[in-house]
Amino acid sequence: MSTEISWEDHYKNATDRLPWDIGTPAPELEEAFGMLKLHGKPVLEIGCGTGTNAIWMAQQNCRVVATDISPTAIEQAKAKTAEAKVSVEYLLADICQAPAVKDGAVDFVFDRGVYHVMSPENRQVFAKRVGESLSAGGYWLCMAGSKDEVRENPDVGPPQLSAVEVIEPMERFFEIYKLDRANFYLPNGTKHAAWIVLVRKR
Numbered sequence: 001m002s003t004e005i006s007w008e009d010h011y012k013n014a015t016d017r018l019p020w021d022i023g024t025p026a027p028e029l030e031e032a033f034g035m036l037k038l039h040g041k042p043v044l045e046i047g048c049g050t051g052t053n054a055i056w057m058a059q060q061n062c063r064v065v066a067t068d069i070s071p072t073a074i075e076q077a078k079a080k081t082a083e084a085k086v087s088v089e090y091l092l093a094d095i096c097q098a099p100a101v102k103d104g105a106v107d108f109v110f111d112r113g114v115y116h117v118m119s120p121e122n123r124q125v126f127a128k129r130v131g132e133s134l135s136a137g138g139y140w141l142c143m144a145g146s147k148d149e150v151r152e153n154p155d156v157g158p159p160q161l162s163a164v165e166v167i168e169p170m171e172r173f174f175e176i177y178k179l180d181r182a183n184f185y186l187p188n189g190t191k192h193a194a195w196i197v198l199v200r201k202r
């Protein structure tokens, strides 16, 4: 197991929506689709949770592979996908243990709140895997918690990374296309500061 938190326990024991599971596609993803013209392209989502963003990409006519480490998350994602009457290939997989797709198989990779939960060593592995999954010139859009947020209780909310911590493992494999401020909006209406990072395979 490459992460300390049991993601499966989070999903299995949830009595309400988990804080990251907002149920609507990330606006940053929609914006990237418009800018990069990704409609109809092969794409990968790592750590897809209950599938909201994977389903949205399938609705944009993309061939979507979506992976998560939690069997319950994947089960819920499959049920939502069937309801939405679209097709997504779901894989129960740990991104740090094995590649999710064949080398060069996708033009775009999305992760929202996954890279940031990794240890610094696993962020290197993650970045390498994303690079291998992408076709030449493919893009990775990553949303990660930001250290710039001052919190009363640092344990409540997503992990907080500096811009350097986010970017440094990526730079070997990717050109930095865009680094901007964003927010993680929670189902209860609150928000946490985030980085939105768009990088292009070297």
Ligand SMILES: C[S@@+](CC[C@H](N)C(=O)[O-])C[C@H]1O[C@@H](n2cnc3c(N)ncnc32)[C@H](O)[C@@H]1O
Pocket (backbone or CB within 6 Å): 002, 003, 007, 008, 020, 021, 022, 046, 047, 048, 049, 050, 067, 068, 069, 070, 073, 093, 094, 095, 096, 111, 112, 113, 114, 117
């Ligand atoms: C904060 S949640 C975000 C879920 C989803 N991206 C969203 O925005 O709703 C992090 C997700 O990453 C998954 N995850 C954590 N470590 C993983 C790994 N090594 N490989 C694949 N998925 C992982 C968790 O099970 C969880 O669904």
